[in-house]
Amino acid sequence: MLLSEIGDKEVIDLSKGSRHGSFWDAEILFDEQTGKIRALLVPNFVSKSRFTAGHDTMQLPWESIVKIGEDMIIFRS
Numbered sequence: 001m002l003l004s005e006i007g008d009k010e011v012i013d014l015s016k017g018s019r020h021g022s023f024w025d026a027e028i029l030f031d032e033q034t035g036k037i038r039a040l041l042v043p044n045f046v047s048k049s050r051f052t053a054g055h056d057t058m059q060l061p062w063e064s065i066v067k068i069g070e071d072m073i074i075f076r077s
Helices: none
Strands: 010-013 019-022 027-030 037-047 053-061 065-068 072-075
Antiparallel strands (some): 010 019, 027 037, 065 072
16 A cells, blocks of 8 residues: 555544544654554644644554554554
């Protein structure tokens, strides 16, 4: 699978049912020794109050990805 094919997929948490944006919104952490993907940094949307919303990042270990489907990437937190 090419990076261009995976970029528009939505990142979904199976445990919470929450959406974390598309793969293009994520940062990739690599192991410097092996070059393998260690984790993704995905947006973690947090509601600060009723009228404002912000976002933080959440580290998603590569092993927690359950499935990469046609439209989404599903992981378990």
